[in-house]
Amino acid sequence: MPEVHGWAAWLEHTELAVWIRQDLWLYPILEIVHIVGIVLLVGPAWMFDLRILGFAENISVVKLADHFLRWSRRGLFLILPSGLLLFITQAATLVANPVFWLKLSLIGLAGLNAWLFHRLVFTSVSSWDSHKATPVAAKMIALASLMLWVMVISCGRLLAY
Numbered sequence: 065m066p067e068v069h070g071w072a073a074w075l076e077h078t079e080l081a082v083w084i085r086q087d088l089w090l091y092p093i094l095e096i097v098h099i100v101g102i103v104l105l106v107g108p109a110w111m112f113d114l115r116i117l118g119f120a121e122n123i124s125v126v127k128l129a130d131h132f133l134r135w136s137r138r139g140l141f142l143i144l145p146s147g148l149l150l151f152i153t154q155a156a157t158l159v160a161n162p163v164f165w166l167k168l169s170l171i172g173l174a175g176l177n178a179w180l181f182h183r184l185v186f187t188s189v190s191s192w193d194s195h196k197a198t199p200v201a202a203k204m205i206a207l208a209s210l211m212l213w214v215m216v217i218s219c220g221r222l223l224a225y
């Protein structure tokens with residue numbers, strides 16, 4: 065993909081990318097923002113998934129979704145801008161790295177999985193909101209969510225070496 069690499073090389077030579085790369089503090093600050101965003105997104109998502117898998121059946125799924133998934137979405141406002149800014153500092157290396165594309169694909173799958181949850185199972189939540197077994201489809205989606213986020217985090221860690 066030479067044209068993509070050319071575009072990526074241009075990106076990492078922009079003033080912004082050079083500034084972030086050369087400044088002593090900017091890069092580590094962006095990494096911290098990225099990680100705080102990950103905590104906000106993945107932490108509540110995991111707790112919600114565990115509830116769907118059958119833990120703490122006394123807690124209402126609707127109330128948990130309202131509180132936890134709201135914070136998960138807010139996490140994206142930290143993860144996406146910081147991720148993009150980290151990306152531009154080493155764009156050419158990253159676009160040539162299959163782990164980077166795997167990570168983005170897994171993020172896409174995790175998003176699709178969350179959409180499926182809302183589309184397929186959350187619509188009937190009133191019949192299994194609390195003190196009831198969650199549908200098998202919901203459990204499968206929750207398990208997929210747990211695994212997808214572990215894989216996204218693993219890819220992120222591999223990129224940071």
Ligand code: HEM
Pocket residue numbers: 095098099102106143144146147148150151158171216217218219220221222223224225
């Ligand atoms: C949405 C969920 C995401 C998760 C869970 C995630 C997770 C991670 C993790 C765990 C790290 C390692 C941090 C470290 O050890 O210092 C990382 C690094 C990184 N992430 Fe993400 N990330 C996400 C989204 C993105 C996006 C959308 C981009 C950009 C397109 C991105 C770009 C990067 C880059 C470039 C690094 C490497 C930083 C370095 O080399 O120090 N991330 N990510």
